[in-house]
Amino acid sequence: MTDTATKIAAGLEQAFVEYGFAEPAVEALREAAGVSMRTLYKYVPSRGEMVLSALEHRHRRYLAHVFDGLPEGGPDALDAILSRIAQWMAQEAPRGCLFHAAVAAAPQDGRLRELLKRHKGEIASRAARAAGLEAREMDLSLIFEGLTQSWPLHGEEAVRSARRLADGLTPA
The missing domain is CATH 1.10.10.60 (Homeodomain-like)
Structure with missing residues (x-):
């Protein structure tokens, strides 16, 4: 660009x-x-x-915010990802996900739906690789979506819940 x-x-x-x-x-x-x-x-x-x-600009900023300089692998990486998502929500998206809002405003726009799908998919796949949970990509996606969608209503309680769910994904 x-x-x-x-x-x-x-x-x-x-x-x-x-x-x-x-x-x-x-x-x-x-x-x-x-x-x-x-x-x-x-x-x-x-x-x-x-x-x-x-939205493409936001996608690049979000990925950099969440994934740049993560701790190496495992639970530490996953905990950092959740902390960074929470920080993003607090600072950049207190009313919720801008990608979902865009699709809600133009539900027939296939390009927006594809961008939403690519954005969410890339987050889940990168997080799964970073945390060593490649087989749990869909689980991570659901946790992240739950966190971002519930943030406007529940704030930090949503983060605590997401952490409890994420703890269940990592081997003891």
Whole structure:
């Protein structure tokens, strides 16, 4: 991504986090991106492309936040992943998963559904490899989804519950 494309994607991501997907007009999105209308449309030629660009940017940021510099393998890696997901939810997504919100706002958009599937799948597969739980990828996916979906209602209690469930995956 070029610096301009990254700047646009970051601004769009923050606009969608703050206002959701239905509310912001293109002018508000342009303002959030900090570029002219011409530049915005050069890089993201439609509102749908704006959403995808913002979510791709968020996907990369999330993966870096959760997986960069993890402890080596096993329970320590899994505990760090859960802590980092909780930190992300507290700081970046207190109202819930932006990917799910995007699909809820445009349920017929196949590209959004595919992006959601890829995002969640990559998280689960990377976590399974990091924790040495390759055979438990679906279990990890369900724990992470439970955590991110219940965070807005239960906060830290959701993290404690996710940890209890994750403890059941690791050999004693």
